[in-house]
Amino acid sequence: MSYRVFESSSIAKDYALYRPSIPDDVTDAIIGKLKLQKSDDHESLVVDIGCGSGQFTQSLARHFDRAIGYDISVAQIDEARSQNQRKNVEYGQVENCKTYL
Numbered sequence: 001m002s003y004r005v006f007e008s009s010s011i012a013k014d015y016a017l018y019r020p021s022i023p024d025d026v027t028d029a030i031i032g033k034l035k036l037q038k039s040d041d042h043e044s045l046v047v048d049i050g051c052g053s054g055q056f057t058q059s060l061a062r063h064f065d066r067a068i069g070y071d072i073s074v075a076q077i078d079e080a081r082s083q084n085q086r087k088n089v090e091y092g093q094v095e096n097c098k099t100y101l
Contacts, residue, residue: 054080
């Protein structure tokens, strides 16, 4: 039997509150190492699997036209949605490991 620690909305709120944020320069360095280039011909997309409360998804979204964060926890996704500050970000709940884009 398994137990999901992050299923409670109060734990999801605390996780979002106390989880360290990733500095923008760290995200910028990761993107720079990947040598990603935007194209005017195509929309750029990043998918953050296991996004938790969405802080890194928000940081990644600065570099892409669209960012999607997925997590198995409904409470974490609800928290991510409540904290979302960007129009190009959306979040979804993955019900099990067999769910794909």
